[in-house]
Amino acid sequence: MTRSVYVTGIGRGDGRQVVELGVMELLTRQVDRVGVFRPLMHEGPDRLFELLRARYRLSQDPATVYGLGYDEAARLQAEQGTDELVSQLVDRFHAVAREYEFVLVLGSDYADTQLPAELNLNARLANEFGASVLPVVGGLDQSADSVVAEVHNAHRAYADEGCYILAMIANRVAPDAVKIAVDQLGSRLPVPVYLLPEEPSLSAPTVAQVVQKLQADVLLGDDAGLARNVMHFVFGGAMLPAFLPALTPGCLVVTPGDRADLIIGSLAAHSAGAPSIAGVLLTLDERPGPDIVALAERLAPGTPVIAVPGGSFPTAAELFSLEGKLTAATPRKAETALGLFELHVDTGELTDRLSVARSGRVTPMMFEHELIERARSGRRHVVLPEGTEERILRAAEVLLRRNVCDLTLLGDPGAIRKRAGELGVNLGLDVEDHGSGAIARVVDPQTSPLRENFAELYAKLRAHKGMTVELAHDVVADVSYFGTLMVQEGLADGMVSGAVHSTAATIRPAFEIIKTSPGASIVSSVFFMCLADKVLVYGDCAVNPDPDAEQLADIAIQAATTAAQFGVEPRVAMLSYSTGTSGSGADVDKVRRATELVRERRPDLAVEGPIQYDAAVDPAVAATKLPGSAVAGQATVLIFPDLNTGNNTYKAVQRSAGAIAVGPVLQGLRKPVNDLSRGALVQDIVNTVAITAIQAQGDAVIS
Template sequence: MQAPPCKVVYVSGVGPDDGRRLVELGVMELLAHRAARVAIFRPLGRAGADPVVELLRARHNVATPRELSYGFSYEQAAVIRAKHGTDELVRLLVDRLHALCDQCEAVLVLGTDFSSGTIPDEPAFNARLANEFGAQLLAVVGGRGQQPDTLSADVWNAYRAYADQGCAVVAVIANRVPPEDQAALARSLADGCPAPAFVIPEEPALHAPTVAEAVHAAGGSVLLGDERGLARQVRGFVFGGALLPRFLTALGDGTLVISPGDRTDLLIGALAAHSAGSPAIAGVLLTLGQAPEEPILRLAGRIAPGLPVAVTQDDSFSTAVTLSALKGDLTTAGPRRIDAALGLFELHVDTAVLAQRIALGGRERITPMMFERTLLERARTPRLRDIVLPEGDQERILRAAEVLIRRAVCNLTLLGPEELIRRRVAELGLDLGLDLDHDGEHAARVRIIDPATSPLRERFAKVYARLRAHKGVTEAQALDIVYEPSYFGTLLVHEGLADGMVSGVAHSTAATLRPAFEIIGTAPGVSLASSVFFMCLPDRVLVYGDCAVNPDPDAGQLADIAVRSAQTAARFGIEPRVALLSYSTGASGSGADVEKVRKATEIVRALRPDLPVDGPVQYDAAVEPEVAATKAPGSPVAGHATVLVFPDLNTGNNTYKAVQRSAGAVAIGPIMQGLARPINDLSRGALIEDIVTTVAITAIQAQPSDAR
């Protein structure tokens, strides 16, 4: 049968319990990085909506009709095979896949889950489907509880089993491998395996249930707590029965307290311990259907706001039996568990190699989601950059930090009192791995520095006083100035103790950038620091400069902004075609403002004769081919501009905000350019996703040129 025109990747295992959902999630992320229209296909599965299919459809905004994502249920397939034979079943499935491929560029096919018992030789059936689909196959082997030698043989056998049946095996993944065996297995598989072989270790946190899942499994109801509290992961259970002093010693981070409802002393004691910041429990589940009286509940809510307290009708023993077998699921716990799974996949699977094997090239059409995911991918290098976040006790910063650490994007330095930050982390139910001894080469880590108590403060005061001596700053004055987090963070970067800094959710732009101008300064050969916004429109990403820093640049400064903006665009994978904007196009207008833009364009052409540039150009002529054909025929830029340089701050700032609001564009920035080291500002209304993206951009800016 003829292969479909789009790229098809088939993920299949060789048996049950291989944790394949993590791999499916990671491969779908890889496809979505490089294709604007992606889809999912489950040829055979259980009747009804499939949780993995629905998760991937929602996460990647899959536009194809839902019914095209499904083939047949196992029961339907058994009937078709009995009446018409396996060939007819396969033919029908190929037809359904082709109908899906007609509407997209890449399809992820989810192989059978080895749970139905209705398919005689499941690996062979998956192999045949992969061949008939014209798919490239990625084989997953479960490693839980196996010895390295046995697992190594299983991986080789999986490759041979599929390759011998004609499958194009692009890689083999050993998943859920005991962490202590990971290195030995990786060495064994690296020696001569015909396809790339990757090893993903077992990660208990992926299977830890949330409080909401535990309460649901126990048939309970929530008395106190908010949505974020219910999303806390349960890492263990503590059963209340002892006296309070003994009970408190048994508590640990992430434990769910299960206690008779009449033991209000244990309830209040557990909540008070949590409120103190150590340990940060997951919640409390009261048994025997006994809810505390209203005054106790009100007190509990004041002691630990947001922490879940629930009640179940079962006794403690029955509840323990129910919860002992409970496992979390990647499809039901929201973005935190998804981020952890993706971080694990991307840390242990060389996605660049896998993308090359699948032959996924870059595309001219870039969606906002593709651009943002590419940023996270590019920020992750063999040596993770260290980015300083001066506002270390802010909730949005801490929530963004968890995403960055789970995705292994970079190392982070949080500034602020350590006890306060740890308490905030506990209150929010976050996991930043603060007490884990990570190898910075392989896993992201977080450190906390308190500028008030750090021994670096005196060193930084000497440095700052020297840098600002021309302004009459003394060491005594500098000691007070460098206490401010923005100054302390900037000095960490200046002294090479960190690679970049991002701030602004609780501070003004001036508070963030003033230390950068005073301490970091501009890069060699750069006379002007400026900024850009990445404007992510539905089908492309444009670069706007300068909409945040320079109020009224002259012609030379405007030319500098244009050149720097083009360099920034190229650094982030956007082919620079530069339009210097004005209220007229070409020679149609006159006046001082137009002449400034015209002169700036001439300077850019002299500085960068290789760079496609045009100006003055009106906005519509710069981005719309039909308008450009009328107003600027023959222009190498008009109609296809990717870098738009505004003549002044008033025009640029208003335009970016208008496009952001009216066109639904995602505005990423302002991103500083021209500084000797990367320092970036956040809007005080920045969302968690904005912080994550800006930190990733800063990490990329901190990379040497050969890593970009």
Template sequence: MPGSVYVTGIGRGDGRQLVELGVMELLTRTVDRVGLFRPLAHDGRSDQVVELLRARYRLSQPADEILGLDYQRAAALLAERGMDELVTELVRRYHRVADAYEVVLVLGTDYADTQLPAELTLNARLANEFGAPVLPVVAGVDQDGEAIAAEVRNAHNAFAALGCDVLAMVANRVPDAETGATLEALADRLPVPVSVLPDDPTLAAPTVAQVARALGAETVLGDHAGLARDVRDFVFGGATLPTFLAALTEGALVITPGDRADLLVGALAAHSAGSPPIAGVLLTLGERPDEATTRLAARLAPGTPVLSVAAGSFVTATELSGLEGQLTAATPRKAELALGLFETHVDTAALAGRLAVARGDRVTPMMFEHGLIERARTDRRHVVLPEGTEERVLRAAEVLLRRGVCDLTLLGEEPAVRRRAAELGLDLALLGADEAAEGTGPVARVVDPVASPLRERFAEVYARLRAHRGVSEELAYDVVSDVSYFGTLMVNEGLADGMVSGAAHSTAATIRPAFEVIRTKPDAAIVSSVFFMCLADRVLVYGDCAVNPDPDAAQLADIAVQSARTAAEFGVEPRVAMLSYSTGTSGSGPDVDKVREATELVRAARPELLVEGPIQYDAAVEPSVAATKLPESEVAGQATVLVFPDLNTGNATYKAVQRSAGAVAVGPVLQGLRKPVNDLSRGALVQDIVNTVAITAVQAQEAAARTRKDASA
């Protein structure tokens, strides 16, 4: 196992931060304790990539431990004592990090005003001294395929000649039209894998907030979401309003003198109408609109940024020339886009194999989340999201598409969904219900339940399923226009593999249609739920904490069996603890007797399953307590599936552990349904939605596998 991986370049402008992010993603999927080391840094400058990696991957490593020497001090040491002394000092600082972590990601020099000679040679020597394989990144900006391929070969040969173990080569920021030619020119020409990543204009686009910082602009109007929009174009306003409106482009930042209230109002009105949605407006010359115009602007396009600078339009344009987007801790969306690009164009499985990092026994929250994403990607499924205009759902949809997790259907009025996505500056490339998809990548469609031709078909199906309740087709026609019912019927009819809802709907609104339409599996007595509780070093499964208030013994046994099956599906070896306030035979009473009876029912139904009950929580998870209370048990002290006697106990416990122990709670995950439908908390974060959709996709994979198995039996 290498003690580190050294990502480096051969010059400026290679965008290697994307590769550094991708490699860190690979390492944290496998290893719990990943360290970070940048041998040389700029004194006084904020290291945006280091801060991004620390924030995204929850690194507790102190920032001053990550940085070796600043360039000024390194140049002085080089001048006074020579290269050997400089390298010796950096090696000493590196080992201070390497000794404390399982693997270290090393970030090479940035070739920007470093005052150091022969930086490529220095990076190669440091990699050799650290015992780290190198992953060189070559810039492909504004070059053709042959030229890029030649540069990649030259870079490989240079590092190999300096004695480096070259892990792989990456050509980054390659013009989209040249990616095929570059790959063809490099085919079988090097002894290591080569990846070619296209230049993505979304990553190169600065956000409105980055423009504001670069210019020292004042924010007149705008919220956090508006300032996070990408600036994809600049439109300079000076013409009459009709001519100006015709020049607007999607994602443009309008730059106009501050006294042109007509252009300000016109641009915001066009944005509000979605024709086209702009990134914001930048007012020059230090002029500000009057109070009445400002109030109108705020009402026309709430949240849309309006900035003000003292300089004129020409000076402002000069300052903005060459400004590019950055991957920072403040731009998590760009990080997701970058990872999507990396995972699409890099053979991550092959690269992970060459890294040869041994997987440990510990499973951290991040490893569990990574595992969900990877499993979902292996056999892409189709998930319907009924809350198509909800901001968090749309942001999650962009992440899911970029990471290749699944195909999506967003429900809602198509113009409203498209307008909301554009307002948020999201790159979703939404398709209409009947539009053909190009390529083989994941797609997102928009379907309006009210206007969809499927509405009549679904009304017939729903009326047939609910005929025993007196539901007519006329009534069903109204019911199925509801997004939750429409999405559920898409799943029931095989037009989607699963559904996720609840960010803006109640649990009842999400689950009731599933109870009525999809119903339970033949081998499940009830629908129940589990939470995956991701602790610092392991994942526990808690059931049922969301659905059944007071299950009887038979229902409790069914919850245990279903929870064990769910645990196994997601890589958690099931050892089931049937929880109570009493352990073994030490207590009696109706509550304990229910758990005792449920335990016996589980043993009768699944004799091969490891189960213990009744048992107290501490005896279930703590080996020292188990050794005293149940020394002969195969479950006590090492339980992975914890079944609570009632909803009150389960819900209170999962929230207490989540808040007090800092656990990541993934769920609730519904189990027992014939096809997967999952509920979200109305406070769900974007990452929670991404995780739940990935879980739903994996459940759909498992359901499809069972169907194939039954068909072949």
């Protein structure tokens, strides 16, 4: 029977989308096919479903998501009664439930619905659907006592309707009221209670949403600038010296378009990082001349400058009524929302109460979710040498929001803050109290007190190569060497680099400083190849051009260990152009000898070789070529005989089969250092950092 959870509330303004997004995140970690059902809907686009569909790659037909429109439901209820309304909605729910393992039900929003006793209707629908209920209470602008009372009242209301209540959530609670409310609630209710503090950036509109609301013209600004959150509005009327101190981080400057001094002054302050603004909004249909526009673009590239025909007062009235929304066009808000949910909700406890049985299939998304969850479960500290690179900064924001790991960014602090400000990225660098969340810091190798100590250490390590302290003083100022030394000295647990540096620049310091693990003859790499229904491990596709039999055996053993560490049961296929004893020649003999060495060193491993790729992964081919093999047809770890074969195969599978390739993941080092492709996307960087953090958790196992 399909299980379902009904996320509902007791009134407007509870910010329930944060909870709905968080629950979907939990479900997609466990279940391959999750459906969505919204019993009652307003006219117009459903922004939350579009976000869920884009983020979680839902294939569900949007037409099946919805029950009835609010107007139609109100008319049906008035003319034929509540029973008929409920009956039709139940039929439509079950049409979805038949197609999915789990259904997330999005309750009504209490916004101009014209439905009497709306809470009772939500409760009855949940009961008729057989869904557990997750009520959400809004705590905005309420005292701790009021929040506690609302939680109790909501629990009683749904319990009195006979609902199975999964947990209670109070959202948008004033941060200083959270602890008080938690202490007052204690264990007074028979279900868990979670309190989420108000997060201003979630309710802040983006510049793009301001543009849409005001039908503004965009004079300057790129997509990244338009995605910035507008945290405040600063209205310009004073002269520049009095105006500049009023600027605040993330503010939108609103000024008549003929005030060139305020336009240029605001952008110059942004460029200097004091502070980073969201953009500039020009009123009165006044536009600066081309010289001012050109100067503005040079001062703060990408920063939005937008214009409206109205005056400041009517513009202000519209701005103050605008609230940010979670949409498919605001992925950064989604990361913020998930980070908030995961930091304040016991996701393990909630998953258990959802009683979600894990799917037998492992989809790419499930594997990526597992990486994030495992990294978060034992938070580590990762150093990122490329601190001013845009993709690194965007990935850092995601990692911090999701509480994946603590970070150190290397580089000039002023340059990093300036670049983060230009991108609208919030790393919380100037926030002292992060609660229990992940934190980031910036270290400049050029000026760090650690430089002298690192120079002495590196000189000692490389003395046999003629290294002196004076020479080492320059070497360790390089971000890759500095980051590697941080890992070596236990000041960070792992390092990820390579977005703009070459593979050699990333791993050479690791070879010189961290060196190989005991028992490992070489450093090698694997890719996690996430196919539609399983994860395979490919090695070595990035480091060793032509390993000999000894090295190939070492790669296989390392890859099997890495696979097991990440939840893939290792069944090792030593690949060749020949299967079993059907072929001969130096290349086949190398693989055959490597297979024998693996069996000698790790008799507990299931290994087969030489074996062709099709016999390794296709049960039908395996039954013909190697019947009775414990590996053939079901291999999970595939070891290629050389880099040429491995690199081309992983790319062919990635491009032709639509697989997600996570890696390369380096193995064989004493401590984790991982390399990025210079074409890495933000999500690739997030995955690689999560993998590095997990490797650091099991450092004693892999070293």
